[in-house]
Amino acid sequence: MQEPSFDGVDLERHRVLDELAGYEDDDAEALDTLFQRSLYGDHPLARRPIGDAESIRSLEKADLERWHERAYAAPNVVLVAAGDVDHEELTRSAGSLWWRSGDALPGRRPPSPRSPQVAFERRDIGQFLILLGARAPSEAEPGYHALWLVVEALGAAASSRLWARLGEQLGLVYAVSAEHGGTPRHGHAVVSVAMQAPDLARALAEVRAELDRLVDDPLDAGELRRARAVARAELLLEPRSAAEEHDRIGRRAVAGLPLVTLADELNALDAVSVDDARLAARVFAPEALTIAGVGPDESAFRAAVDAAFGDLAQLTPSPSRTP
Helix, strand or coil: CCCCCCHHHHHHHEEEEEHHHHHHHCCHHHHHHHHHHHHHHCHHCCCCCCHHHHHHHHHHHHHHHHHHHHHHHHHCCCCCCCCCCCHHHHHHHHHCCCCCCCCCCCCCCCCCCCCCCCCEECCCCEEEEEEEEECCCCCCCCCHHHHHHHHHHHCCCCHHHHHHHHHHHCCCCCCCEEEEECCCCEEEEEEEEEHHHHHHHHHHHHHHHHHHHHHHCCHHHHHHHHHHHHHHHHHCCCCCCCCHHHHHHHHHCCCCCCCHHHHHHHHHCCCHHHHHHHHHHHHHHHCEEEEEEEEHHHHHHHHHHHHHHHHHHHHHCCCCCCC
């Protein structure tokens, strides 16, 4: 790790380009990339971590060596272990084996405020896939656990508002959900919906109606109680293998966040009040949402967005693109 040979760069380049080609063929991946780009603009969070084909083709061995020299210095490295590990012994071993010193990399600037966007990419498919979302509290911020429960009630659980209305009552969509994602320090919340082309306008109108209802008729004590029960069950039943603990600990450590236990997470969920949840629900206020879609017809998409979300459809349009 401290003195890599960088042999096989061209072979790895070929593998990565194959992986990127797979992303280009994946409609859901294309939508996610379009949404991130619309939500974060020119910030690095808008880019795929794997990079793009142009940058992968242009990188040479010397570029990798220069990057390694800067990045793999002690101040930039986090060592994570989980399982049957003695902390003191691990610390001593790491101290004796790691000799590369250097300077810490500068911190990334946070993403700048950005007004809601509407973006579309034309793809030769028989359906529309749409994401509607906004920036939201991350793990490092107050309101994270309240939004977790709002997302459960809105679209993550089988009894959620979105599925009950669009899926069970109307049969308009085959997939609709809500998610809370992002990085440990930069979060976003999204509604994801997929439908056949003839159902596009009505499905978006129904999504809008449910988002309006979330703001005007927020979660009551019963909904919050059910959402909390689902979230607690997910935590308690989630596998807690050494590998999963390793990833969870590392994710927070790299971001400079304090480590939390299962009990900490459960207590934080239990502490969420109805008022906390109602405040968190404002993340989904329709006027604040960025909307991204992929499908066969841009004019139909924009007409449906305009009908359901009004002036939002008039904001900076992205050109249609066929991969």
